[in-house]
Amino acid sequence: xxxxxxxxxxxxxxxxxxxxxxxxxxxxxxxxxxxxxxxxxxxxxxxxxxxxxxxxxxxxxxxxxxxxxxxxxxxxxxxxxxxxxxxxxxxxxxxxxxxxxxxxxxxxxxxxxxxxxxxxxxxxxxxxxxxxxxxxxxxxxxxxxxxxxxxxxxxxxxxxxxxxxxxxxxxxxxxxxxxxxxxxxxxxxxxxxxxxxxxxxxxxxxxxxxxxxxxxxxxxxxxxxxxxxxxxxxxxxxxxxxxxxxxxxxxxxxxxxxxxxxxxxxxxxxxxxxxxxxxxxxxxxxxxxxxxxxxxxxxxxxxxxxxxxxxxxxxxxxxxxxxxxxxxxxxxxxxxxxxxxxxxxxxxxxxxxxxxxxxxxxxxxxxxxxxxxxxxxxxxxxxxxxxxxxxxxxxxxxxxxxxxxxxxxxxxxxxxxxxxxxxxxxxxxxxxxxxxxxxxxxxxxxxxxxxxxxxxxxxxxxxxxxxxxxxxxxxxxxxxxxxxxxxxxxxxxxxxxxxxxxxxxxxxxxxxxxxxxxxxxxxxxxxxxxxxxxxxxxxxxxxxxxxxxxxxxxxxxxxxxxxxxxxxxxxxxxxxxxxxxxxxxxxxxxxxxxxxxxxxx
Numbered sequence: 123x124x125x126x127x128x129x130x131x132x133x134x135x136x137x138x139x140x141x142x143x144x145x146x147x148x149x150x151x152x153x154x155x156x157x158x159x160x161x162x163x164x165x166x167x168x169x170x171x172x173x174x175x176x177x178x179x180x181x182x183x184x185x186x187x188x189x190x191x192x193x194x195x196x197x198x199x200x201x202x203x204x205x206x207x208x209x210x211x212x213x214x215x216x217x218x219x220x221x222x223x224x225x226x227x228x229x230x231x232x233x234x235x236x237x238x239x240x241x242x243x244x245x246x247x248x249x250x251x252x253x254x255x256x257x258x259x260x261x262x263x264x265x266x267x268x269x270x271x272x273x274x275x276x277x278x279x280x281x282x283x284x285x286x287x288x289x290x291x292x293x294x295x296x297x298x299x300x301x302x303x304x305x306x307x308x309x310x311x312x313x314x315x316x317x318x319x320x321x322x323x324x325x326x327x328x329x330x331x332x333x334x335x336x337x338x339x340x341x342x343x344x345x346x347x348x349x350x351x352x353x354x355x356x357x358x359x360x361x362x363x364x365x366x367x368x369x370x371x372x373x374x375x376x377x378x379x380x381x382x383x384x385x386x387x388x389x390x391x392x393x394x395x396x397x398x399x400x401x402x403x404x405x406x407x408x409x410x411x412x413x414x415x416x417x418x419x420x421x422x423x424x425x426x427x428x429x430x431x432x433x434x435x436x437x438x439x440x441x442x443x444x445x446x447x448x449x450x451x452x453x454x455x456x457x458x459x460x461x462x463x464x465x466x467x468x469x470x471x472x473x474x475x476x477x478x479x480x481x482x483x484x485x486x487x488x489x490x491x492x493x494x495x496x497x498x499x500x501x502x503x504x505x506x507x508x509x510x511x512x513x514x515x516x517x518x519x520x521x522x523x524x525x526x527x528x529x530x531x532x533x534x535x536x537x538x539x540x541x542x543x544x545x546x547x548x549x550x551x552x553x554x555x556x557x558x559x560x561x562x563x564x565x566x567x568x569x570x571x572x573x574x575x576x577x578x579x580x581x582x583x584x585x586x587x588x589x590x591x592x593x594x595x596x597x598x599x600x601x602x603x604x605x606x607x608x609x610x611x612x613x614x615x616x617x618x619x620x621x622x623x624x625x626x627x628x629x630x631x632x633x634x635x636x637x638x639x640x641x642x643x644x645x646x647x648x649x650x651x652x653x654x655x656x657x658x659x660x661x662x663x664x665x666x667x668x669x670x671x672x673x674x675x676x677x678x679x680x681x682x683x684x685x686x687x688x689x690x691x692x693x694x695x696x697x698x699x700x701x702x703x704x705x706x707x708x709x710x711x712x713x714x715x716x717x718x719x720x721x722x723x
Contacts, residue, residue: 133178134408135364135400136171137420139393142368142411143167144423146375148430148463152456154644163374163389165266166331168427170393172270173335174401180281181343192278198479199274203267205478206425206470211236211261214432216510218260218439219517224681225260225439226518232261233515239271242323251583252319263431269325273332291340298337305330306383313382321382330383331390338394342401357406364399364407367392425467425475433466434459444642444683523680527564527687528582534567536575549702551575555602556698557592558609558637559584561668561685568691572699577603585613590623597627604632605702609668611639611649612684621656625663633705634662637698640669641684662709666701668694 143164150161180195211233218225231248235241242265245252250259288294305327312321321327370392374385400408412420419426434451437459438444443452521529551573556562562569563580570576579592589610596602606628610616621636628634636657638650650669657663671693676683678690686694 133175133401134405135396135411136175137423138408138411138413138416139167139171139396139400139420140423141416141419142371143171144419144426146371147427148460150375151431151434152451152460153453154451155453158375160377160385160389161375163371163385166386166389167371167393168266168423169270169328169331170335170338170390170397172273173332174339174397175335176274176277177281177336177339178343180278181285181339192282195278196274199271201479202424202475203271205474206428207236207264207267209470209474210428210432212508212511214260214436215514217436219510219514221436221439222517223439224519224522224524225435226514227520227522229260229518230515232259233511235268236261236264239268239275241265241268242325243268246320246323250319252322258431258435260432260435263427265323267428269323269328270332272325273329277332277336291343294340295337298333298340302330302333302337305333306387309383309386318382328386330387331393334390334394335397338398342398357404360399360402360405361407361410363395364405364411367395367397367399368411371396422467422471425470426463429466429470430459430463433462437462444681522682523687524560524564524682524685527680527685527691528560530688531562531564531566531580531691534570536570536578549573549605549699553604554607554702555596555605556580556607556609557589557596558607559612561612561639561694562609562637564680564685564687565691565694567688568695569698572692572695577601580609583613584610586610586616586620587614590620590627593624593627602628602632605635605705606632607635607637607666607698607702609637609639609666609698611637611646611653612641612643615645616649616652618652618656621653625660628662630662632662633664633702633709635664635666635698635701635705637666637694637701638669640672662705664701664705664708666697668697671697 145164146158146161146167147164148161149156149158150164180191215229215233218229228248231244232241235244241261245259245262245265252262252265284294284297288297309321309324309327309330312318312324312327371389374389374392377385377388396407396411399405400411402408434455437455438451441455443455551570552575554573554576556569556576556578558578558580560580560582562578563582566578566580569578579596589608593602593606593608608624625634636653638653639646646669653665657665672679672686672690675690675693678693679686
């Protein structure tokens with residue numbers, strides 16, 4: 123995400139590689155319909171490039187004292203990163219204040235994390251879930267910038283220590299590769315313990331790309347421009363390695379990122395090959411991928427990456443479209459965000475980033491003061507951004523609308539059974555067991571009111587994989603009632619084997635009602651098809667159509683377009699009650715002699 127090249131030298135191929143990386147990220151976030159399922163690997167491409175480039179720059183011989191070299195490096199990093207970052211933060215926070223609502227939740231913590239390059243650790247401390255959050259945070263993309271900046275802070279003095287104590291190049295390379303392997307192993311271990319966000323956000327667990335870049339910088343230090351390296355055969359070999367590297371990156375981007383660090387590590391290795399092929403003296407490959415369009419994008423890749431996500435969130439919030447981490451973004455929303463991103467990033471690169479990077483903060487500011495119109499404009503914009511940012515923090519709600527309805531559901535108390543008998547048409551709550559996720563939890567008050575005595579077991583982020591154990595435990599303890607309602611389709615695809623297990627436990631003497639799902643998530647249509655197919659192939663199993671019932675009433679859902687408010691919860695309870703009646707009617711109409719297996723194929 124950063125262009126770390128010094129004015130004195132430019133490595134071939136790196137701008138083109140940055141362009142490929144940021145295009146993959148844009149495709150993943152703005153146009154998920156393109157099928158770039160793991161476009162987030164573009165971040166790991168940036169990490170490899172940064173690790174290589176920063177280490178290469180620091181390894182150059184200099185007559186400056188160590189202390190001055192470090193100060194000069196950090197000063198150049200500040201010039202490169204801070205102007206565009208603070209412009210984006212101020213403008214985006216101000217726009218969020220104008221829009222209002224859920225987009226403001228947690229913005230104070232986000233601004234602090236972004237401004238101090240500690241976003242990843244503050245997000246983890248706050249319990250953020252990168253892969254399951256219902257509402258996207260406005261500045262979530264700066265987590266990777268925080269990882270890089272922590273690297274920029276810690277690695278330069280450590281590198282000087284390594285250079286002073288380890289004289290053999292290949293020992294340095296081996297050490298960097300060993301550290302990269304340890305980081306990848308640590309990510310795998312954390313992900314295996316169901317700590318995916320910790321594995322992804324952690325500087326320690328996501329440092330393998332940076333470390334691979336460091337290893338390459340050690341390996342090619344002072345590489346000679348020999349006749350052999352410039353020969354035709356050598357060029358063909360290195361170009362082949364470079365194309366293989368690009369192929370690995372693209373393959374990883376279109377692969378499934380379910381298992382960490384799998385695809386991330388594959389893309390990092392591909393980046394390593396591509397960087398190596400590009401920076402060799404006289405490389406054809408480096409010049410080939412630095413063609414004008416890619417170089418133009420690569421030059422502006424930092425600003426493009428910086429702006430694209432906040433603009434996507436803001437455009438979505440302003441238009442009432444919900445964008446989650448895995449949501450299907452409407453094409454028009456992605457297109458608007460892309461146009462705004464390219465326009466703003468281009469202006470930022472020309473009028474903010476380039477002047478400061480070349481001349482420094484003071485000289486760039488003196489240049490602005492030459493023209494009074496510019497200084498008045500700068501002061502006006504700065505004041506508005508500062509005021510808007512302050513107002514955004516001051517007016518931010520404590521929780522999103524979805525969190526409010528979920529908490530209200532969790533706080534709801536079961537309604538006592540009425541002393542008088544229920545009417546024949548009513549479903550007796552004492553005969554109903556309901557197991558579900560946060561949608562059912564948000565609807566709990568309406569379920570208790572509509573069916574007093576109902577037993578509701580619902581939790582946030584629960585998926586179908588938890589259903590089998592819960593139903594088995596209720597059966598073993600004698601708490602599984604006549605009508606069993608399962609609503610576990612919101613948080614991921616359903617598994618046929620797990621559905622069979624649940625149906626087997628429910629048995630032929632009970633009813634099984636499967637509530638389908640509604641959410642702006644790309645797996646929901648598949649979930650609903652699978653539930654319908656499962657129910658249609660079996661007696662004793664029916665589907666309660668929550669999706670069809672709530673679709674005409676989306677205004678009754680919270681801001682995430684998933685969780686129902688009080689009125690939406692009443693529709694959910696009505697759908698559940700209808701499903702129970704349908705299942706009960708089917709069971710009573712079943713021939714007594716019919717051999718029925720709810721889990722049969």
